[in-house]
Amino acid sequence: xxxxxxxxxxxxxxxxxxxxxxxxxxxxxxxxxxxxxxxxxxxxxxxxxxxxxxxxxxxxxxxxxxxxxxxxxxxxxxxxxxxxxxxxxxxxxxxxxxxxxxxxxxxxxxxxxxxxxxxxxxxxxxxxxxxxxxxxxxxxxxxxxxxxxxxxxxxxxxxxxxxxxxxxxxxxxxxxxxxxxxxxxxxxxxxxxxxxxxxxxxxxxxxxxxxxxxxxxxxxxxxxxxxxxxxxxxxxxxxxxxxxxxxxxxxxxxxxxxxxxx
Amino acid sequence: xxxxxxxxxxxxxxxxxxxxxxxxxxxxxxxxxxxxxxxxxxxxxxxxxxxxxxxxxxxxxxxxxxxxxxxxxxxxxxxxxxxxxxxxxxxxxxxxxxxxxxxxxxxxxxxxxxxxxxxxxxxxxxxxxxxxxxxxxxxxxxxxxxxxxxxxxxxxxxxxxxxxxxxxxxxxxxxxxxxxxxxxxxxxxxxxxxxxxxxxxxxxxxxxxxxxxxxxxxxxxxxxxxxxxxxxxxxxxxxxxxxxxxxxxxxxxxxxxxxxxxxxxxxxxxxxxxxxxxxxxxxxxxxxxxxxxxxxxxxxxxxxxxxxxxxxxxxxxxxxxxxxxxxxxxxxxxxxxxxxxxxxxxxxxxxxxxxxx
Numbered sequence: 285x286x287x288x289x290x291x292x293x294x295x296x297x298x299x300x301x302x303x304x305x306x307x308x309x310x311x312x313x314x315x316x317x318x319x320x321x322x323x324x325x326x327x328x329x330x331x332x333x334x335x336x337x338x339x340x341x342x343x344x345x346x347x348x349x350x351x352x353x354x355x356x357x358x359x360x361x362x363x364x365x366x367x368x369x370x371x372x373x374x375x376x377x378x379x380x381x382x383x384x385x386x387x388x389x390x391x392x393x394x395x396x397x398x399x400x401x402x403x404x405x406x407x408x409x410x411x412x413x414x415x416x417x418x419x420x421x422x423x424x425x426x427x428x429x430x431x432x433x434x435x436x437x438x439x440x441x442x443x444x445x446x447x448x449x450x451x452x453x454x455x456x457x458x459x460x461x462x463x464x465x466x467x468x469x470x471x472x473x474x475x476x477x478x479x480x481x482x483x484x485x486x487x488x489x490x491x492x493x494x495x496x497x498x499x500x501x502x503x504x505x506x507x508x509x510x511x512x513x514x515x516x517x518x519x520x521x522x523x524x525x526x527x528x529x530x531x532x533x534x535x536x537x538x539x540x541x542x543x544x545x546x
Numbered sequence: 547x548x549x550x551x552x553x554x555x556x557x558x559x560x561x562x563x564x565x566x567x568x569x570x571x572x573x574x575x576x577x578x579x580x581x582x583x584x585x586x587x588x589x590x591x592x593x594x595x596x597x598x599x600x601x602x603x604x605x606x607x608x609x610x611x612x613x614x615x616x617x618x619x620x621x622x623x624x625x626x627x628x629x630x631x632x633x634x635x636x637x638x639x640x641x642x643x644x645x646x647x648x649x650x651x652x653x654x655x656x657x658x659x660x661x662x663x664x665x666x667x668x669x670x671x672x673x674x675x676x677x678x679x680x681x682x683x684x685x686x687x688x689x690x691x692x693x694x695x696x697x698x699x700x701x702x703x704x705x706x707x708x709x710x711x712x713x714x715x716x717x718x719x720x721x722x723x724x725x726x727x728x729x730x731x732x733x734x735x736x737x738x739x740x741x742x743x744x745x746x747x748x749x750x751x752x753x754x755x756x757x758x759x760x761x762x763x764x765x766x767x768x769x770x771x772x773x774x775x776x777x778x779x780x781x782x783x784x785x786x787x788x789x790x791x792x793x794x795x796x797x798x799x800x801x802x803x804x805x806x807x808x809x810x811x812x813x814x815x816x817x818x819x820x821x822x823x824x825x826x827x828x829x830x831x832x833x834x835x836x837x838x839x840x841x842x843x844x845x846x847x848x849x850x851x852x853x854x855x856x857x858x859x860x861x862x863x864x865x866x867x868x869x870x871x872x873x874x875x876x877x878x879x880x881x882x883x884x885x886x887x888x889x890x891x892x893x894x895x896x897x898x899x900x901x902x903x
Contacts, residue, residue, distance in 0.1 A: 357585045363725040364826045365582075367589035379592045382822040395581045402579040526579070 313339050317351070317396060319525045319532030324539060325386040325407050325492075331377040332356065332368060332392060332534065350374030356394035356401075368394075384536075386410060392525070392534045401527040407536030408435040408492035414465060416488055416545045423472040424454070425488040425545045431459045431466050435492045435538075438501075441470040442542050443477050444485040456493075456501050484546045492538035496524045500533055584728035584855055587747075588821055590740045591853075597677050598850040599817040603843060604673050606685040608693040608890045611660055619656040621645070623663045623672060624691070632697055632894040637662065645672065646749040649681055658683050664701045666690035667862065668756035670842040674849035679748045686842065693888050702884045705863045708871035714772035715869075716805040717795075722827040723782070729830035729855030751852060756860075761848055763835060763859040764867075771861070771868055775806060775835065782832045783807045786847050788815055791839050791865065794876040804868065807837070812847060819847065828856055837861040837868065839882025 321332035334351040338344060356368040356376050368376035384390070386409040394401040415428045425441050438453030454471040468490050477486065499522025525532040591597075611618060611634070620637040622629050629639040640648045653659050661669035661676075661684065669686035676684040691698035733743045754760050763774075775783050785792045785807050792809045795802030803809075810818040810828075818824040828834050834856050838844035841864040851858035865873045866884050874883040 355581060355586055355589060357581075357589055359585075361725065363727050364821070365585045365588055365728055366821050367585065367592050369589075369593055378822060379596055380820055380822045393579065393581050393585065400579055400581060 314529060315339070317399065317401065317527065317530045317532075319392070319394070319401060319403070319530060319534060321392060321403075321532075321534040323384045323390055323405060323407050323534075323536045325384055325410050325536065326538075327384055328381050329358075329366075329378060329384050331371065331375045332358075332394075333374045334376060334394065334396065335374045346373050351396055354394050354396045356392070359391040359393065361389050362391070386538060390534075390536065399528055399530070401525060401530050403525040403532075403534035405494045405496065405524070405534055405536040406434055408432060408494060408538040410538040411437060411468075411490040411492045411540035413490060413540065413543050416543050418486070418545050419469070422469075423475075423478070425470045425473070425486065427468050427488050427490050427543065428465055429468060429490055429540075431464060432492070434495050435459070436495050436498050437466065437468045437490060437492050439468040439470045439488055439490045441473050441477075442487040442489050443473075443482060444487075447485070448474075448477060449489075453491075453501075456498055458495075458498060484544065486545050487542040488545055489542045490540040492540070494536045496522075497533075497535055497537075498522075500524065500535075582728070583733045584731050586740060587731060587733065587744065588728065588854065590744055591678065592821065594678075594680065596820070598674065598847065599820045600813065601677070602813055603670070603846055604677060604685045605670070605688050605842070606658070606660055607688050608892065611662075611687055612890065612892045614658070617657055619652060619659045621648070621659060621661050622691075623661055623668055628664065630897050632691075632695070632896050634662065634691075634694060635893070635895050642753050642755045646676075646679070646745075646752050649676055649684070653681050653683060656683070658685055660685050660687055662687045662694075663690045663756075664698065665692055665863070666840070666842045667762070667845045667860065671756040671761065671845040671849045671860070672752060674846040675748050675751055675853070678850065678853065679745055686846075688842070689840070689884060689888055692884075693890060695891050695894050696889050697894065699886075699889050702863070702866075703886075705867045706870040706884060707867050708869060708874075714804055715795075715802050715872075716807075717802060718805070720806055720808045722808055722810075722824055723829055725826045726828075726830055728826060729857075731855040747853065751849065756845065758862075761852055761859060762841075762845065762862050764862045772804065775804065778833075780832050781835050782829050783835045783837070784810050784828070786836055786838045786844055787811045790878045791882065794879045795872075802872070804837070812843075819850065825854075830856060832857070834858040835861055838864045839873070839879065840864050840866060840884065 316337045318335045318337060319332065323329065334354045335349045336351060338349055350373055352370050354376065358366045358368065360366065366378050366382065368378055371377045384407055386407050389404065389406045392403045409432045412430045413427050414430060417426050419426055427439055429437060437457040440450035440453060442449040450471050454469060457466050457468045459466045470488055473486065503520065503522040523531045523533060525534050611620060615636055620634050622633050622637040622639045626639055649659065661673050663669040666686060666689045669690060673684045673686040689702060692702040735743065756762060758764060775781055783804060783806050785803060787809060789809060789811060792803050810824060812819065834851060836844040836848055836858060841860060841862050844860040844864060848858045848860040865882060870883060873879055
């Protein structure tokens, strides 16, 4: 009796996935809508871009990639509607300039060819630094900052007023519960900027992000082998824009002012 | 016993495999967000130039109309009986039902199309809707037929009310309300383009006309006006400026406006009805009572707000009917006070004859 049951189950397993379509091309060709919007606290809104990925083999061309007929708008704090209008190169802007305000919630609603796109972010407050220091052991800069709920933090080193700066954060500082301050560190400063001629020019700049940024940051920095050419670094990227075959980030950020560490 | 173990170790995992094995890879979890009609309407109106927030009132004086009777298309919006009693030579009496279509088929043949009503308020209301619809050469004649000839002027002169007690006015600066969602609106026929949907909606508002059933309210007198505002908590009283109208006080240096009124500035000063500005501080669950200098300005903005779904009402004759004396005696805003010198006494036609009077 059990023997027959096994046979039936195995047969069922083998035939049950029959509907799976076999992609004839060697390269998967799923186009995605790509959304990108960064909302800088206390700065003018810089718009949202809507593009689509192009099939493999087609040279990138913004004119082929940009989406010109998206219906899009932002809703501030669940109430105020700000329509976005196509400008150029897939960029959608409001008709009038407006300031992004820390602490406000911004929702993105969009529709393209029947596909609804949605995202939400809370714009963090500009980081407030209590203290800065240099860590000789790790050759990095460190800042102790006040924290606000729902935010994570990263920091970069900056030499002078733009001679050089770190391209990314070594990690994100994620506050635990019950704390009011947190330390944020930069990556190591290259030796060439550690000479005395750069004394007084080594700065730390701290950034605050909506906590959703953590998933994105962690997913893009994990160095796993490529399994899918359309997913960054092989893993599933932690996008925060929702929709069918939609990828992208719509995220609030607070950019602190540079603080000299020397 | 052995069979039972076989069942536990093989059958259960197989069932789990059966249930989960054929799931498609999903890039995101499904969600149920929808875009809203009211936001799409606002977006469309901005796409078309955000007319109401960017143009000056399309008002034209009777003198200009008189001097251009051969160049301008004059459309008389009054009832046919009023039209037959007297009208501007060459004017077309077009009923609301066919106004949108008539404008659409004739407006390109004239440099300006001038809407004329009894007091100017209905014409201002309709000029707003038609401008939004894309007719860029639509104007309304200031004070309507009342400014054309004394024969028609009683519609204004009977409404110039002076209230002797200034108790209804205040120098308090009342704050705007908090932002609330746009009013819900229904845009039927999902297969129509947004342009068609908006034009259908505009046409429906035009057919509805400008009257106290829908979009205007009579202040009657300062006292009844004051009672009406203060005994009805659902009324949000606003003034569409200019700021000097809201603030002027001939009797003291304090600002001076009806109690509870909130200022919303419009071009050329500012434009508080812009999406990025204070539009959504208008409560969508209240009646928005709008006053202005003459009632024509408020009628113009009432049309826009009604199109967006607000229950907006223009207060007829504006400050002329609330406190004509205050308006008349304030040098800065005195031009808003209707005066007999505005009546031009131009000739008019009666019946269907072409003879002048």
